[in-house]
Amino acid sequence: MVERLHTAQDRDIAYHLTPGAGPTVVFLGGFKSDMCGSKAVFLENWARDSGRAFLRFDYSGHGQSSEAFEDGCIGDWFEDAVAALGLIEGPVVLVGSSMGGWIALQIARAMPEKVAGLVGIATAPDFTEDGFWAGFSDAQKAELESAGRVAVPSEYGDPYIITKRLIEEGRARLVMRTPLPLPFAVRFLQGTADTSVTTQTAIRLLEHADSPDMRLTLVDGADHSFSDARCLPLIVSAINDVLAPAAGGAGG
Structure with missing residues (x-):
């Protein structure tokens, strides 16, 4: 059943929170997508089977949340994500898809103490300006x-x-114009057939961000959705990669 969170900005955010072991994995969807997409649902099923806590939600103007899409902006959706994180005690691993990757980077910049690891899927930093x-x-x-x-x-x-x-x-909200420290394990996943986010963007982000453990995986022929039968397991592998040090050092 969908649960609802009323935010300080007077918006109603629809979400699903699966109980389990921490750090909690949080899925951040893309521009005009929703929490019922194939990646979010696949990862929720994986988390449930693994006993891992998991959160998926809809930004305002998306999916089952309140407000109109055209009235929203990146800052609104960042605020929605921060409000959703308020549901979680303890550290989180952020899994951001496209725009969700940009929002994950903003969260990491604003509250690094909350973040135990980050996975970016076709991450689209600064896309309103550079795209x-x-x-x-x-x-x-x-x-x-x-x-x-x-x-x-x-x-x-x-x-x-x-x-x-x-x-x-x-x-x-731009993150590519100033230093971007990410003091935790980071995995970026990028398809070479992505027509929305280029491999050059992914490489530029890898070179720009500063992390003690950061890797970029390029997948030949994968598109922007990154949700076919070979891509979805790669997301799980990346999550497990960043969870390994997080579980050892974050009391999760």
């Missing part, structure tokens, strides 16, 4: 300024409505 804004034509930028929004084609169905607020607020 959307950088890719906009002059006409699209003018439309964004005058109308406050612009429609961007999506390979996943209906066009994305990108708002001026999403772009402008995202500039306060």
Whole structure:
């Protein structure tokens, strides 16, 4: 059954929390995705079978949570994630997919003491600036300024409505312009056939972040969803990798 959390920002966040051993694994979904996606459900089943505590949730404007998607921005979804972490006592391992990877990096920067490890799947740091804004034509930028929004084609169905607020607020959330210490084990997973996040982005993140134990795995032919039969077990392997030192040193 879906549970609900009312946040300090007056938003209602839908979530599933599976009890088990810590550190708790927390799945952070992508832009316009929800907690019922294949990766989130697969990992919940793995966690339940393994006796591992696990949390999946919907940001506001996503899935079963309150608010409209077009009213949201990166900062709102970061706040939602922080509120969801308030459900958990003790350390967490963050598993961020695409935008969720960027939000995981923000959480790690804001509260490193809470994070015992991080797994990024097709991590999309700063994508509002380096993806959307950088890719906009002059006409699209003018439309964004005058109308406050612009429609961007999506390979996943209906066009994305990108708002001026999403772009402008995202500039306060960038992680690739300043030092990014990650004082725990980190694993990044990236498909070479990903048309949303390039391998160059993944390598740039690897070179930019500072961790005592950080690795990037490139998977030939894997796409942005990273959710086929060979990719899903790789996520579990990466989680187990970062859990090993976490379980030894975080009292989990």
